[in-house]
Amino acid sequence: MPRYVNVALGQLGPIQRADSRAQVVQRLCALMREAHAVGAHLIVYPELALTTFFPRWYMEDQAEIDSFFEREMPNEATRPLFALARELGIGFYLGYAELAEEGGRSVRYNTSILVDRTARIVAKYRKVHLPGHAEHEPWRRFQHLEKRYFTPGPGFGVTRAFGGVMGMAICNDRRWAETYRVMGLQGVEMVLIGYNTPVHNAPAPDHDDLSLFHNELSMQAGAYQNGTWVVGVAKAGVEEGVDSIGGSCIVAPSGEVVARCLTKGDEMAIARCDLDFCGIYQRTTFDFDRHRQPHAYGLIVERKGVTLAAGESAPAARQA
Ligand code: ING
Numbered sequence: 001m002p003r004y005v006n007v008a009l010g011q012l013g014p015i016q017r018a019d020s021r022a023q024v025v026q027r028l029c030a031l032m033r034e035a036h037a038v039g040a041h042l043i044v045y046p047e048l049a050l051t052t053f054f055p056r057w058y059m060e061d062q063a064e065i066d067s068f069f070e071r072e073m074p075n076e077a078t079r080p081l082f083a084l085a086r087e088l089g090i091g092f093y094l095g096y097a098e099l100a101e102e103g104g105r106s107v108r109y110n111t112s113i114l115v116d117r118t119a120r121i122v123a124k125y126r127k128v129h130l131p132g133h134a135e136h137e138p139w140r141r142f143q144h145l146e147k148r149y150f151t152p153g154p155g156f157g158v159t160r161a162f163g164g165v166m167g168m169a170i171c172n173d174r175r176w177a178e179t180y181r182v183m184g185l186q187g188v189e190m191v192l193i194g195y196n197t198p199v200h201n202a203p204a205p206d207h208d209d210l211s212l213f214h215n216e217l218s219m220q221a222g223a224y225q226n227g228t229w230v231v232g233v234a235k236a237g238v239e240e241g242v243d244s245i246g247g248s249c250i251v252a253p254s255g256e257v258v259a260r261c262l263t264k265g266d267e268m269a270i271a272r273c274d275l276d277f278c279g280i281y282q283r284t285t286f287d288f289d290r291h292r293q294p295h296a297y298g299l300i301v302e303r304k305g306v307t308l309a310a311g312e313s314a315p316a317a318r319q320a
Helices: 022-039 062-066 081-086 171-175 177-184 207-224 276-281
Strands: 004-011 043-045 091-102 105-115 121-126 158-162 163-168 190-195 229-234 236-239 242-244 250-251 257-260 267-274
Touching: 004 022, 004 229, 004 250, 022 043, 022 081, 022 267, 062 163, 062 242, 091 121, 091 177, 105 163, 105 190, 121 163, 121 257, 158 207, 163 171, 163 229, 171 190, 171 207, 177 190, 177 229, 207 229, 207 250, 207 276, 257 267, 267 276
Parallel strands: 004 043, 043 091, 163 190, 190 229
Antiparallel strands: 004 267, 091 105, 105 121, 158 163, 229 250, 236 242, 250 257
């Protein structure tokens, strides 16, 4: 019997600064009802799905910054979403800003949770790759201060849920091959990714026309090279004057896009994902145990950035 997971994209249009969490949760619930009507088992929402993308602003007042964070989950604002999930028997991935207490200290993460079909939180992930910058850079049309407001998470885990092996990542993580490979080495069959991606990338404006292409390319590569499903969901459209891409889609282990959203607003789309389809890649082309050569990969972990050695030759042949 194939292990099907009916996965819905829960794409959000813009959330303006004045939009309350209650209003946003109503939108999330409406998408969940649409997903339930077409037989979804799981719906995936964007990164930072409860508020506007606040890292676009330079702020110094910690209370103002912390107004965008959640101190517990579920909480008063999200309880209706958990209740509906329990009523409908639908799981969900939700991205939000997490204010955690660790050893008496406040730590702030860009977080996602995986909630199963009984509305129980079965996994929590904290974004590893924080893009942008940490100090105010007024030359930019808008800021991207994730390095200022968040702490990098510890790494990428997987969780048994929905009949398979599920993994999570957030936004910029999807651009890094390591994200998928670390989960691939844990047998991941479906990677869930929410994102907020501005069309304009201030340090590289020439890339703006390729933002949707790079979005899909990154997820298609990650899917194919690890024989896993990848689900990417946008918060899209013009938020506080900043336009972000849509491009929400579901990518099969073959690298093919099997479902996508068509608008830049609140939109649900669905695909029936056969988790056993992963095997025809993970047991052949990407049978890691049979084909990988870790002795040749040391630099991937040993080095953070590029080191150029003059006249560096090919790696010396390893001693037998
Ligand atoms: N956003 C963007 C992303 O990685 C970005 C940042 C945009 C990086 C364009 C490079 C190019 O999709 C988040 N939130 O990570």
